[in-house]
Amino acid sequence: xxxxxxxxxxADVALSVRELTVSLPEGMERANAVENISFDLKRGQILCIIxxxxxxxxxxxxxxxxxxxxxxxxxxxxxxxDGMNIVGLSPEKLxxxxxxxxxxxxxxxxxxxxxxxxxxxxxxEVMAAHDVGTPASRRSRAIDLLIEVGLADxxxxxxxxxxxxxxxxRQRVMIAMALALEPAILIxxxxxxALDVTTQAQxxxxxxxxxxxxxxxxxxxxxxxxxxxxxxxxxxxxEKGHIVEQGGAxxxxxxxxxxxxxxxxxxxxxxxxxxxxxxEAPANEPILxxxxxxxxxxxxxALFGKQRIVPAVNQVSFDLAPGHTLGVVxxxxxxxxxxxxxxxxxLDSDDGRILFxxxxxxxLSEAEFRPLRPQIQxxxxxxFASLNPRSTxxxxxxxxxxxxxxxxxxxxxxxxxxxxxxxLDAGAFGRYPHEFxxxxRQRxxxxxxxxxxxxxxxxxxxxxxxxxxxQAQxxxxxDQIQRETGVSMIFITHDLRVASQICDEIAVMHKxxxxxxxxxxxxxxxxxxxxxxxxxxxxxxxxxxxxxxxAANS
Amino acid sequence: xxxxxxSRLSQSLVLLVIVxxxxxxxxxxxxxxxxxxxxxxxxxxxxxxxxxKEQLGLNRPLWIQxxxxxxxxxxxxxxxxxxxxxxxxxxxxxxxxxxxxxxGTSTMIAIAVGTWIGIRGATHRYSLFDYLATAGAxxxxxxxxxxxxxxxxxxxxxxxxxxxxxxMYTIGDGSALNYLHHLILPSIVxxxxxxxxxxxxxxxxxxxxxxxxFVKTARAKGVSERRVLMKHVVGNALLPMITLAGxxxxxxLTGALVTETVFTWPGMGRLFLDSLNxxxxxxxxxxxxxxxxxxxxxxxxxxxxxxxxxxRIRLA
Numbered sequence: 129x130x131x132x133x134x135x136x137x138x139a140d141v142a143l144s145v146r147e148l149t150v151s152l153p154e155g156m157e158r159a160n161a162v163e164n165i166s167f168d169l170k171r172g173q174i175l176c177i178i179x180x181x182x183x184x185x186x187x188x189x190x191x192x193x194x195x196x197x198x199x200x201x202x203x204x205x206x207x208x209x210d211g212m213n214i215v216g217l218s219p220e221k222l223x224x225x226x227x228x229x230x231x232x233x234x235x236x237x238x239x240x241x242x243x244x245x246x247x248x249x250x251x252x253e254v255m256a257a258h259d260v261g262t263p264a265s266r267r268s269r270a271i272d273l274l275i276e277v278g279l280a281d282x283x284x285x286x287x288x289x290x291x292x293x294x295x296x297x298r299q300r301v302m303i304a305m306a307l308a309l310e311p312a313i314l315i316x317x318x319x320x321x322a323l324d325v326t327t328q329a330q331x332x333x334x335x336x337x338x339x340x341x342x343x344x345x346x347x348x349x350x351x352x353x354x355x356x357x358x359x360x361x362x363x364x365x366x367e368k369g370h371i372v373e374q375g376g377a378x379x380x381x382x383x384x385x386x387x388x389x390x391x392x393x394x395x396x397x398x399x400x401x402x403x404x405x406x407x408e409a410p411a412n413e414p415i416l417x418x419x420x421x422x423x424x425x426x427x428x429x430a431l432f433g434k435q436r437i438v439p440a441v442n443q444v445s446f447d448l449a450p451g452h453t454l455g456v457v458x459x460x461x462x463x464x465x466x467x468x469x470x471x472x473x474x475l476d477s478d479d480g481r482i483l484f485x486x487x488x489x490x491x492l493s494e495a496e497f498r499p500l501r502p503q504i505q506x507x508x509x510x511x512f513a514s515l516n517p518r519s520t521x522x523x524x525x526x527x528x529x530x531x532x533x534x535x536x537x538x539x540x541x542x543x544x545x546x547x548x549x550x551x552l553d554a555g556a557f558g559r560y561p562h563e564f565x566x567x568x569r570q571r572x573x574x575x576x577x578x579x580x581x582x583x584x585x586x587x588x589x590x591x592x593x594x595x596x597x598x599q600a601q602x603x604x605x606x607d608q609i610q611r612e613t614g615v616s617m618i619f620i621t622h623d624l625r626v627a628s629q630i631c632d633e634i635a636v637m638h639k640x641x642x643x644x645x646x647x648x649x650x651x652x653x654x655x656x657x658x659x660x661x662x663x664x665x666x667x668x669x670x671x672x673x674x675x676x677x678x679a680a681n682s
Numbered sequence: 683x684x685x686x687x688x689s690r691l692s693q694s695l696v697l698l699v700i701v702x703x704x705x706x707x708x709x710x711x712x713x714x715x716x717x718x719x720x721x722x723x724x725x726x727x728x729x730x731x732x733x734x735k736e737q738l739g740l741n742r743p744l745w746i747q748x749x750x751x752x753x754x755x756x757x758x759x760x761x762x763x764x765x766x767x768x769x770x771x772x773x774x775x776x777x778x779x780x781x782x783x784x785x786g787t788s789t790m791i792a793i794a795v796g797t798w799i800g801i802r803g804a805t806h807r808y809s810l811f812d813y814l815a816t817a818g819a820x821x822x823x824x825x826x827x828x829x830x831x832x833x834x835x836x837x838x839x840x841x842x843x844x845x846x847x848x849x850m851y852t853i854g855d856g857s858a859l860n861y862l863h864h865l866i867l868p869s870i871v872x873x874x875x876x877x878x879x880x881x882x883x884x885x886x887x888x889x890x891x892x893x894x895x896f897v898k899t900a901r902a903k904g905v906s907e908r909r910v911l912m913k914h915v916v917g918n919a920l921l922p923m924i925t926l927a928g929x930x931x932x933x934x935l936t937g938a939l940v941t942e943t944v945f946t947w948p949g950m951g952r953l954f955l956d957s958l959n960x961x962x963x964x965x966x967x968x969x970x971x972x973x974x975x976x977x978x979x980x981x982x983x984x985x986x987x988x989x990x991x992x993x994r995i996r997l998a
Contacts, residue, residue, distance in 0.1 A: 193902055222906065223905075223906065223907075225902030225904070226901065226904035227902065227903040227905075228904055231903075232902040234899065234902075236895055239896060240895040241899065242896040242899075242900070242914055242917075242918070243992070243993070244917055244918060244921075244993065246990065253900070253903060253905060254903045254904065254905075257903055257905045258904055289993035289994070291993065291994045297829055302899070305903065418735060524697040
């Protein structure tokens with residue numbers, strides 16, 4: 129199983145983990161977060177640790193940083209860093225290593241910076257914490273770092289507070305902070321997961337460039353094989369606290385030996401570029417026809433001070449045939465979620481028409497629209513937040529139909545049969561949402577939407593919060609349900625690969641407008657607009673970039 | 683910022699007018715009235731009472747009384763006390779120092795001790811200290827302050843004889859030490875409830891801040907635990923506390939009704955209670971307006987301070 133380990137001479141190895149076990153507090157789902165793992169991070173290489181949620185990859189990173197919570201202990205094993213074993217080192221010794229020898233960047237750049245400190249002060253803090261330099265030298269170093277990570281106008285950036293920065297800019301600041309003391313090792317914990325695909329491509333390139341330039345060793349944690357293909361020199365696959373496979377990037381990606389790795393790679397959605405086999409011949413009449421839809425957000429008051437006007441949805445038009453799926457793709461801020469909320473009338477539109485089965489629902493009042501609500505249902509992104517934790521699954525499923533006049537006993541029967549249809553056992557009916565995993569909760573969310581026998585389903589990032597293997601299952605379930613019930617679907621996502629799996633038509637949104645629409649084959653293989661081309665090119669692991677990284681390693 | 687102040691001040695003005703109207707009406711419809719005492723005096727004839735009424739202007743319709751009062755108020759004339767005819771502002775001025783001394787001291791104790799208990803409770807969550815602090819806060823919140831006052835007087839004044847039982851100073855001895863001696867018991871008793879409230883809020887705010895990602899970032903940078911706590915955790919935890927401080931600010935000048943009475947402290951709280959007992963409307967209305975202005979100011983100051991401290995908030 130550990131055939132991938134090569135006994136490297138200590139000089140080549142920046143970090144060496146030997147038979148490390150990290151135990152969880154009692155009462156957790158398993159006794160150890162990671163069990164008996166061994167691996168080496170070679171100097172000047174990028175090691176990707178890949179695994180699904182709960183595989184122990186973040187715990188491993190935190191153990192190396194000496195940042196484990198008090199309740200989590202290391203009963204056995206060694207972490208060799210800089211020629212010493214850091215397991216069991218005093219907190220003060222560990223502190224002196226953090227930021228100086230090992231640095232870390234985190235997943236969510238929106239919350240990883242202190243909102244009350246300027247960017248410059250936060251970068252200088254690393255140096256001050258290790259008594260490096262004078263205030264003046266730290267300041268000039270901070271500005272140099274801001275230039276190094278590619279931030280425009282570093283002098284201005286220095287005085288900026290984090291809330292003014294975009295996600296990509298904040299992640300660059302995080303990287304600048306991590307580089308401040310030229311550490312030997314950089315640990316990146318899903319640093320691009322929360323970013324848009326084009327920003328992700330930029331940040332990956334930045335990390336790779338800096339790693340090359342400085343000969344740094346990088347431990348890169350991810351759940352995305354596309355990202356692995358982009359930047360990894362070697363790969364380590366973790367499942368439930370064990371290393372199931374490790375080796376060179378090419379070897380693992382092209383000839384995975386462990387079934388779990390094969391399953392993970394197979395589950396990665398790829399750009400198919402193939403159009404979907406149609407469910408049925410399109411009817412003449414579209415079920416949904418949107419014409420010139422407009423929504424403008426205004427903030428600030430007109431009376432006092434300036435008003436900010438943001439056109440969230442700008443002259444959007446499309447048709448959706450019965451039984452078809454329209455994908456709406458775009459980056460954050462493109463207006464795709466606003467569009468979804470307009471269609472289900474959670475937001476009122478400013479202009480334009482929404483013809484649902486030929487009837488304009490845009491102008492209807494809430495009371496007039498209410499009878500139509502059951503026919504248009506929504507599946508939400510976060511399966512953890514969208515189910516009421518105090519209600520049983522049965523209550524969640526039946527409360528809506530009961531409110532619309534379905535007899536309770538009948539609703540219960542429906543709910544039970546739907547639960548089995550979405551792949552849950554009937555016992556789920558009396559249980560609470562917290563007893564289910566993310567994927568199972570999303571199945572409950574889908575069953576909830578189907579209770580109304582809707583004609584139109586709007587799925588807003590419905591699989592974005594799920595692991596890839598679960599993602600694939602949910603996409604399959606949605607496809608199957610559409611084929612059985614003939615429901616039409618609008619699938620909103622930021623992930624083009626996912627969209628290519630399930631959509632008949634795709635509309636690409638950018639700054640509130642639809643810049644291009646067409647079948648997947650057109651969008652992915654022959655994109656017409658420059659923005660679509662940029663978006664497709666940024667998908668990790670699909671383009672030459674991935675092949676180049678693979679080639680470089682072989 | 684200027685637009686914000688303008689809009690807030692204009693809102694406040696409307697609020698003050700409404701508060702004053704409600705206060706005026708409620709006082710006038712409440713039974714008794716300033717002349718009920720005189721009415722019991724057998725030497726007073728009906729004509730005498732009518733004459734006094736006329737002198738005080740109480741025979742006019744209510745809305746004229748109100749407009750007259752409000753117009754004078756705008757000009758800076760807060761009216762005269764029915765008891766002794768002293769101008770209302772002078773009466774308030776006589777009592778405000780005593781209250782500021784007592785409430786200021788107790789608030790400072792409350793904030794210092796409460797903040798410390800809150801932070802320690804959060805960093806040592808579920809420790810013995812945390813449980814004791816939680817239980818203590820519950821006790822302090824559920825037992826009325828005057829009871830603590832009475833028990834304190836019984837133990838420390840009557841039994842032990844360490845501290846005076848009341849008053850702000852001993853007549854004939856105006857030294858700072860004498861004031862301080864009198865201040866100890868009432869200020870500690872008054873701070874109990876505030877320590878309880880403040881420490882509970884501070885604990886929650888600290889726990890909120892401690893679990894934020896940027897705290898982990900700071901640790902990953904190698905920042906010392908002490909600085910992580912003081913700069914990153916407490917810095918962010920104090921933000922919501924500013925608003926709470928703004929709510930508590932007015933009480934520093936308006937005083938504590940019951941506790942001041944228990945300790946015979948010559949402050950604003952006792953003045954209010956006495957004036958109410960004597961139906962001394964001008965003073966009661968004066969105190970009402972005084973505290974309304976303070977409440978508005980307290981919140982306004984808190985909003986401005988939050989905006990200064992928190993770069994994300996712009997006043998608009």
